[in-house]
Amino acid sequence: MRPFVMDCSVTAGWVIGSQSDNYTMGVLDRLQESKALVPSIWLYEVANMLLSAEIKKSITREESSAFYKMLQGLSFEIVHRNDEEWSELLLWMSKTHRLTAYDTAYLYLAMDRGYPLATRDLKLESAAKMAGVEIFQP
Template sequence: MIMVVDMSVVLAWYFEEAQTSKALGVLKLIGKNGVLVPELWWCELENGILMGERRARKTPTDSAAFLKLVRALPIETDQTPRRQISDRILDLGRQHQLTAYDATYLELAIRETVPLATFDEALRRSARAMGVSVMPTAG
């Protein structure tokens, strides 16, 4: 089943954080089923890579290898014009005290009725409150 994946999961792969094993489980599902992302996902990815390089956690060579992996994944970028979903994003942000970025992922998962993969606890709670399946599961 296709899912929406936010940057907390993707950057856990890149920075090999504590949640890496769970993030790799999501990566395997993406390789098999694909992923749906909002347009801002790409900007967040680029920003995360740049911040990792500036903080000397990764090198440009590391970044290039990671981008090659990411670009090989079956990623579908949502093409819905932002002006058509802006009101829903703002409503979700207000209702759940989310950033516009996080509300964008939640809106996409709701609209497409697909699970949302995130490590962000506020986003996980909000997704569950809206009836969205959340991945990876706890435990």
């Protein structure tokens, strides 16, 4: 199966019940046969999402630990890129699409690799469509 780029809004649906839906669970199922690419910021976003969920008592510390173990069994490629050209392009794209730099990292990775983008973020989805990026359908 063709790889795809995935953002943290999808990942959140795998551990936080209120953010889970058919789409997020469908993406998780597809990871059994496809690989997801994520920018390195995804690691920090996942950690922050888990921390916030623990503080809000949406999940327990044990559930966070179990979630990290589950992630280790999935097929991800973490793409590290932080050179000067990347930083300038990220800033320009963020301004153009009116996105956070974090969300722009996912959009740029999808554009750069020519892969569809899996997201539950409506603003990012809209920007992706405007940029000609296919939205991943599980």
